Amino acid sequence: MELRFLGGAGEVGRSAILVNESLLLDYGMQPATQPQFPVGSIEPEAIVVSHGHLDHVGTIPALLSGDRRPPIHWTPPTRALALTLARDTLKLHGGTYGCPFTETEIARVTQVSQTHGYRESFEAAGHEVTFFDAGHIPGSAHVLIDDGETRLLYTGDFHTDDQRIVAGSTARPDADVLLCESTYSDVEHEARSVVEERFVESVRTTLWEGGTVVVPAFAIGRTQEMLMICEAYDLPCYVDGMGTHVIDIFQDHPAFVRNADALGRAVSHARFVDGRDGQRERIADKNTVIVTTSGMLSGGPAMTYVPAIRDRPVNKIAMTGYQVDGTPGRDLIETGSAEIDGRVMPVAAQVEQYDFSAHADRDGLLSLLEQYRDAEVLINHGDRCSVFAAELADDGFDATAPENGDRIEVDG
Template sequence: MDVRFLGGAREVGRSAILVDDSLLLDYGVKPGTPPRYPVGDVDPDAVVVSHGHLDHAGAVPALVAGDRRPPVHWTPPTRDLTRLLAKDTLKLQGASRGPGTGNARGGRYDCPFTRAEVARLGEVSEPHGYGEPFDAAGYEVTLFDAGHIPGSAHVLVDDGDTRLLYTADFNTEDQRLLSGTTARPDADVVITESTYADVAREDRASIEDRFATAVRETVRGGGTAVVPAFAIGRTQELAMVCHAHDVDCYVDGMGVAVTERFRRTSEFLRDPDAFLRACGHARFLDASTRDGQRRRIADEPTAIVTTAGMLSGGPAMTYVPAVAGNPQHLVALTGYQVAGTPGRELLETGSAELGGRHRRVAARVREFDFSAHADRDGLLGFLEDYRGSRVLVDHGDRCADFAAELRADGFDASAPERGERVAL
């Protein structure tokens, strides 16, 4: 067996790993203007998608362009989320305004797929539950709960000689939405993510308490708490946190549609009943909501959970400017802010490009780490069960450093570079 790293190696984004030029694990996008895609041409016999985030699934529709029809294996939530993300990508790029044939790309840059490819995913979709082995391109493949977002999976690939475990993104700590992963399948080789390899995170209960206290104090003082959040996983987690701490909240943006998908596949959640109670507690805004209504909501003493999590678009572009001028209000950032995004700029400078204008933000800005990735302790604890296995480190900003730390601790570890082929 050999693997080629087409993306996600020594970087976060565009994850794509090709096994024996036949089985493709993930096919993601690295967001930006323009976005970046995995390197090289690829025509796999089958595809396995670990979970429905852009950096792992954002380019999957391109794999069924032309006469190509590789089966795409995933869990039901990942299937639903990948199609939702693809439609949103086309909408953001203006492609949905093309002719009724669905073949217009439009937008500021070329998208590698059209509406036709998104629709075609339904023809090749092969959904699976956790722990159910299936055949893909001649390999026995099994998905295990990765605890990252609903439907996220570790991918175990077995060719009869070598057992390869691709962790994809994972979390070992319980969230309200999901339980942390406990899966530790036997493997000869482990490809592990390393996003938070240098971060020791405080316990989840403490993060929740600090967040809930800050929001409650803001609302009781007559202010508004704007809570930018990623649409997939984070929005739903925060709705559950608000419900658990008796904080009234609105939910706006793409997270509304994602929440509806999770209702349909609630068996993949930690506590479906608690999730539904939280949905009943929150006030969800629909796609017909206008900015004038959003500005009126921003005048209320309430919490507003809204996309985009890094302030790069979405309804947050209405809410944050609406509260920006008053220190009575709060902007509670709930996820990692990538360098170059308005969210990172706001954290570092107190101002950012928001809604087409550079603004100074007088509202209080606080950061709460609700990440759904394993931190350093979680990564090391997971890998401890694989001391006798070969470890390949990817999906991180310091993959080589983390691999060196693992080697110093007795692991057979390395960090492949993008485009590199590794014999196993």
């Protein structure tokens, strides 16, 4: 089996791996001021997608330009999320940085889409493919690929611990080669229960003091997780941004959610914002929690809420996810100021950060890897892939870290 790395090797973002020059695994983008896309020109016979985050699906429609119509295989939630992200990307950036697809290509996605559940094997470009629950977000999958000689397990993004929205990954199918993400290979997450309790105590204190809490959250997975926490602890909350549409997607696919009833209670508990007639400005003055996109303060309704609450020290901004270097969210945490809508704003409100990651930490990665000691291990999707691969090699693994552009032969 030959693997060609087009993106996501030695980096987080634009994941794309071509198997045997015919089957493409993921095709994402790395969002930034100047977005990055997978390298090389390809025409795959079929596409298999691990999950619906921008860095794994963001460039998929571009594969359907011209006369190309390769089938796209994914779980039902991933299909819906990919279409939502594609339309949002086109809306936000279609005329600014040369978005690599148009509405025509997005429409074609629905024509070639083929959805599959977990543990339901199917054929794609001459390979047998099976999805297993990866415990990252609803619909996320480990992807097992068998070409008749070699069995490759592509982990995609995964988590081994339970979240409220999804249960942790437990599937460990036999494989000759493991292609493993490594986002948090040098991090140990606190127990989720401990993080939740600290978050809730902090929010309750702010509400008791008369303040407003803005919770910037990723639209897919994190927004729904935070709403479920607010409901569980009876914290009053509003929800705004793309995450409101993603809630509908998850409720349309209850089999891919850990507890659909709990999600339903969280939705009933929250108040939804449509942004009309100064609604956001009025809500920003309320003694409440506001869960809103974007999670890194790079756009979305957060651009209204943060400036509205920034002047009062009693208010709070609770960051819930990783902040990429150079984003306003990262700047806010490190400097106490952030560039919002082109203006650098000092923030007097309290700023806190909580680790609600949907990725496995170092212990989680090692617990999965331990099941594949006899396999060839390839490390990708991380900022320290080579270092982590060397650590694994020192521990007896046959582990390496490919680079973008590499072609690697692996055997069964």
